[in-house]
Amino acid sequence: MEYLTIDKVELKDKTVFLRADLNTTIKNNKPVCSPRIVEHAKTIAQLALKEAKVVILAHQGRKGDKDFTSLAEHAKILDREVKKINKKLRVEFVADICGEKAIEKIKTLESGQILLLENTRFLDCETEYEKTNKCELIDKLEPFCDVFVLDALSVAHRAHASVVGFKKPIKVAGPVLERELSALQKFNEQDRPVVLILGGAKIKDSTGILKYWLENNKADYILIGGLFAVVALKAMGKKIKQKIEGEEEIGQTLKELIEKHFAKIILPEDVVIKTKAKTKVVDVEKEIEQEIYDIGPKTAKKFSHIIAKAKKIIFNGPMGVYEKKGFEKGTKKVLEAITKSKAFSLVGGGNSADAIEKLKLKKEKFGYISLSGKAFIEYLTSGTLVGIEYLKGK
Numbered sequence: 001m002e003y004l005t006i007d008k009v010e011l012k013d014k015t016v017f018l019r020a021d022l023n024t025t026i027k028n029n030k031p032v033c034s035p036r037i038v039e040h041a042k043t044i045a046q047l048a049l050k051e052a053k054v055v056i057l058a059h060q061g062r063k064g065d066k067d068f069t070s071l072a073e074h075a076k077i078l079d080r081e082v083k084k085i086n087k088k089l090r091v092e093f094v095a096d097i098c099g100e101k102a103i104e105k106i107k108t109l110e111s112g113q114i115l116l117l118e119n120t121r122f123l124d125c126e127t128e129y130e131k132t133n134k135c136e137l138i139d140k141l142e143p144f145c146d147v148f149v150l151d152a153l154s155v156a157h158r159a160h161a162s163v164v165g166f167k168k169p170i171k172v173a174g175p176v177l178e179r180e181l182s183a184l185q186k187f188n189e190q191d192r193p194v195v196l197i198l199g200g201a202k203i204k205d206s207t208g209i210l211k212y213w214l215e216n217n218k219a220d221y222i223l224i225g226g227l228f229a230v231v232a233l234k235a236m237g238k239k240i241k242q243k244i245e246g247e248e249e250i251g252q253t254l255k256e257l258i259e260k261h262f263a264k265i266i267l268p269e270d271v272v273i274k275t276k277a278k279t280k281v282v283d284v285e286k287e288i289e290q291e292i293y294d295i296g297p298k299t300a301k302k303f304s305h306i307i308a309k310a311k312k313i314i315f316n317g318p319m320g321v322y323e324k325k326g327f328e329k330g331t332k333k334v335l336e337a338i339t340k341s342k343a344f345s346l347v348g349g350g351n352s353a354d355a356i357e358k359l360k361l362k363k364e365k366f367g368y369i370s371l372s373g374k375a376f377i378e379y380l381t382s383g384t385l386v387g388i389e390y391l392k393g394k
Helices: 035-049 072-085 100-108 124-132 136-144 175-188 203-215 226-235 247-260 297-308 329-340 352-358 374-382 386-391
Strands: 015-019 053-057 091-093 114-116 147-150 170-173 194-198 221-224 270-274 279-283 292-295 312-316 344-348
Touching (some): 015 035, 035 053, 072 091, 124 136, 147 386, 175 344, 175 374, 194 297, 203 221, 203 226, 203 374, 221 226, 221 297, 226 247, 292 329, 297 329, 312 329, 329 344, 329 352, 344 352, 344 374
Parallel strands (some): 015 053, 015 147, 053 114, 312 344
Antiparallel strands (some): 270 292
């Protein structure tokens, strides 16, 4: 490895800043404990038990979004999770990022104590850092930071202040990030054919991934589901009334890609729609007025047949609205096909990990379930991320 890990650095009595990713679903105005938070809690406990003074930097949502909120409730979840590891541990929260309250708390931290700072994205300069290279978060907090630990691949693709801003401290990869990178490296070492499964709702991101992977011959088959499939089908002239935000922007690009690489791109042949009384399977050649909630059984069978022949598989986002009863079958069938495959599988993006849990599939049947979303695909696309280069000193 070209970067340090926490077992290679002396942490006792050091002030360690940990950049974690606590971003999670907000339900009834409260954060939901996710697999990502559970794993970061293990890192936090490990640092505290090594007698470091632990300061956690994290975010929740984006300015203007409904899930953009304080980390006060996240602190309670973290406190509960670290206590499962060691009852003596405690996570304290301060409703400040780099002002007097935060600095005073950091100054008075003792070895083994843990402090979570407020949502870093409350500061505009956090996200603007990639353009300006300036942020008060760095100016005010860097003097107190002995060791900086980046522990989230899911934030390593953005040059935000709390990710790549600290220049003076020792820079270290945390255990969560280390595991993610090891799995990605293993994926790169596997043979072909490669099957990329693109689902979920982020159609713009998926279009960029599709374009790069096709133009650079990185995948042999690309199976398309989720909202992305709806947009792709519409781009190919299918009579679907459902409106998707941003579809006009990418429609022509999708059409050109599909026509050029028709042998590699596999679109749904049938879909599941929601009617007033029940679910209904419809052939995509027919006019569809209702919203599409899942891929159909014929499509799931075709996808499964292709997956069975793969040597490596990427599953990036569910095939439909798996959270709703009656619309989980497509996602479940595809994931079950992956568990039966002999290929090395990498699962991540969207709500993939959540889908595996909700559909009660055995996690050990997958090669690796990433805690990252978009970033793990970006890493496989470009071979690195800005946060990884930062850890390497570049």
